[in-house]
Amino acid sequence: MELSNKVLQPIISLFKSLSTEEEKRLKKAVEGIIGERPKNITLFQLAFRHTSASKETNIEGFRESNERLEYLGDAVLGMIVAEFLFTKYPFRDEGFLTEIRSRIVNRESLNQIAKKLGLDKFIEYDGNFRGMSPRSSVYGDALEAFVGAVYMDKGFSFVRKFVINNLLTHFDLDSIVQNNANFKSQIIEWGQRQNHEIRFEITEERGNWHHREFISQLYVDDEPFAKGNGYSKKKAEQSAAEQACIKLDLIG
Amino acid sequence: MELSNKVLQPIISLFKSLSTEEEKRLKKAVEGIIGERPKNITLFQLAFRHTSASKETNIEGFRESNERLEYLGDAVLGMIVAEFLFTKYPFRDEGFLTEIRSRIVNRESLNQIAKKLGLDKFIEYDGNFRGMSPRSSVYGDALEAFVGAVYMDKGFSFVRKFVINNLLTHFDLDSIVQNNANFKSQIIEWGQRQNHEIRFEITEERGNWHHREFISQLYVDDEPFAKGNGYSKKKAEQSAAEQACIKLDLIG
16 A cells, blocks of 8 residues: 555654564464555554553654554544444444444453454553553554554555454344344333333424424433433434433443 | 445335436536546435435335435544544644544534535425524535445545545645644633633652653643643643543534
8 A cells, every 4th residue: 555655664764673583473463363464564563562662752752652553543443334334234323323333343342352363462561551540441452553554554445354354253243233222222221220210201392294303301210311302202212312321321 | 336236225216216307417516526427326315315304214213314324424534534644644643633633524614615515505404404503514414424425436445535635625734733733722722812821730640760640630710620641741731631622612
């Protein structure tokens, strides 16, 4: 891909070179994961460098770690998953697609997949870092950075196949969809678990026969808790349920 | 692109066909915008259909509008802009890239570009809709849906060039970067405009010489207002400033 060289030229020059031995080992590992020899191993080396192991550069204020590649990989992954779901569920609305995507691309699941791929063995971080945060996203961040590196090294069509065939296959989509298809069922399940009564009420109806908008009020134990609106009663309830799930931090 | 037919086959069959005249007019307009004849005009027809003009389908609970394509186009646009900035600014960190991206991909600027491209003339919506929301994102939403349609119709490489050459050229990136490069300057400018004193203080310092974390407290008129953390004092202040900007709704 023509971009790769242009962007990395200055970065490469700042890197300490890998020893022949280290380079061979990393190349082999990457090849094992993506199924092809990487062109530019420096990209992958960078993808594995956690912020805690970031290195000073000769550019003032700029430290090198996998954060930039993580930013890129997050966008690449988000888009590929968006298209995958768009194609797979042609008759589901964007609320559904957004929710299923957030259940796929979240810290917990990315961490798990990173470990399944064995990325954790290659991550460079400061030894003191481990203890810092029990809800760490080090592995998932490295996976996102890895996706960014694959994109820069191999182009869009390759990374798209990699994500679909090597990452998304770790998910049981049917069960994700069945168990968590909507916020309404999530909040109702939460109520059952926590012994709270959940009730919806359409409190307002605007517009004319042609264009309607509904407002739904969600009550927890008869106390107003969250509101939502939508073009149908169902959508308004979904939206109120979503607000409630956000308030209760129930969303992955 | 091979996907396009597979996904759209069922949707196409639900559509009322365009009259030859309407179809010609839309094809010509799309060609004028993207520089090539669209293969599947139905995609673009759908991209212009606002929710308020959504149509019932014979699939229960599923109404057709541009919301699904908007969801897809949002992800496509986000990724292309992410890569564009990643490449353009090889020595800026992910906080900078994220912020500049959010200044490009926001409701206001997408609305404006949609109008510049003339998309507003093609949007189908319910006549009563206009008055409903003064902060409407109808045009920007249609632009995102349009980007989704271009991707489905022409593939990634084409949509990437379209976004870079036809959308991003509407932005004066240098001035975006200069004026709004950081949250700290934004919050300080806000303080000057609103006559509030803004002050930062490093309240905590954790870690050892190798790995440090700083906590910054932002004060508005000597009242604690927002907190942030980071691997350098500068980053911690940026992070506190970002939290303050979010609280004050200063972010596009």
